[in-house]
Amino acid sequence: MRTSKKVRLTPIYVALVLLAAVSVVPFVWMLATSFKHGSDVYTKVPSLLPLDRKTGDWSPTLENYDHVLQVGGLGQAFLNSVWVCLVLVPAKLLIDALAAYSFARIPFPGRDKLFVLMLAGMMVPTITLLVPRIHVTQQLGMFDSGWGLIIPNVASVLDIFLLRQFFLSLPGELEEAARIDGAGRMQIFWRIILPLSKPVLAVVTITSFIFHWNDLVWPLVVLNDPELYTLPLALQQLASSESGRAYYIMAGAALAVVPVIVVLLIFQRRIMQGIAFTGLKS
């Protein structure tokens, strides 16, 4: 019985290893290329390790990273991306949570209609809204600025929906008890609702971070000034200006990809959960 089970599972494991290789090799190839000397990159026989093309010796280099960080502007872009995520994600969390709380717990006139309207708005493809949203951003004087990156993205209908559903599932008695003890609405929100919602807040935080760290389209249309470029945008620029130098581009790609992979490794369970709920905002 035991062995037959093992035999039965072997092809499954073989298939999984092959599939996993397909999904991972591109990253290995990216990293390997990013550590290679320019002269070692273009070889007939590809090597997954940074080896010297003539001697076959181990010869990794950090030159490419140095180049893209200094000359390629990716250092600045990296800082910009970090800065945007540091401001955007907490601000978004706060605003979404407040909105979700009012939709879940504060009866105000027209609330449910408003909520349905908002959900209906979610059906409109992002691309349809792109041009007018740029126009609005321009009129508000936020075009081509850090604020233009942040303000229009600071609330997400999907996240509000997610948070609202979670808040609705919390027992109302807790709030009533707090109210009897003399707590105000904001106190209840801070002291009771938010601490109880840590799991869902974590999901929203992580998926938001991944989404905005990776986002290309909005920065692409809202920014002109290369000083403000976020990492995906700067990487895209690098890829087109240095298109003959794969080693630079792969170093840039590694800068964009590795932080998210680290986050994935740390928060894998929460991320998978979040994906199942939100589909990473797609």
Add this chain to the structure above:
Amino acid sequence: MAYFIIFLLYPALSALYYSFTDWDLRTDAAWVGLANYADLIFDDVKYPHFWKSVQVTLQYTLIAVPLTLGTALAQALLLNAIRRGSNVFRLLLFLPVVTAEAAVGAIWRWLYDPQYGLVNSFLGLFGIPGQNWLNTPELVIPALAFIAAWQCGISMIIYLAGLKGIPDSIREAAIIDGATPVQRFWRVVFPMLRPTTFYLLVTGVIAALQVFGLVYVIFSGGGGKSVTGGPEQSGLTYVLHLYLFAFRYDAMGAACAMSFILFVFIMIITALQFKFVKQEAS
């Protein structure tokens, strides 16, 4: 609330308004009625690539969506069949999802490199001659669809959740009845996954119709007006075309009209799919 009016509701309505105008974002919009729509659809001198972009997008959708769902289902079935190591495999298969579009584009451009790319080297092992994937019009869409399938992790997670939701008793009953694994899949598992498949199909089609970031990164040779959409516009997807009109050629009115056509198309598809589901339920 004001936020949603400014960044969601107002843009949605103004997109509709601007689609009836001639507008370059700087000057006032001039009312032209249905001219944008008529020109896009009928005037192939003014908009020579409109139908090409429609065709490219439909082709892409038809290849990428089934390929993605098939791969995702296969991965989920394999993962579901094993215990040991399933977390590790899940994580590895999921890696491509958290990768920025800009990085995905850069990495795959390097993998598809006709001379030094890993894809051709790999095919060479089987004696298959190398291809210039991204420069051969017929190969562009399959190459893009393969990248989409590589990134199928979200669908995989959702399928996995669906598989976990199938009660063991049903599976056991089928085994006792002497069903082979293949029979079990087609008669029991697949029908039970139908709601999941349907959901993934709807969201997958909607996402595929809007594919943009990846093609933008892959087929943008440089700044200015050099984004062409690949060899003979074979990678000129609808949204890339829309983007070019809006932000390269200053034809905001036409771009809004295009985005509205897409919106209506997506609505029709969604409605049809839901009607189909209702019929099935009754």
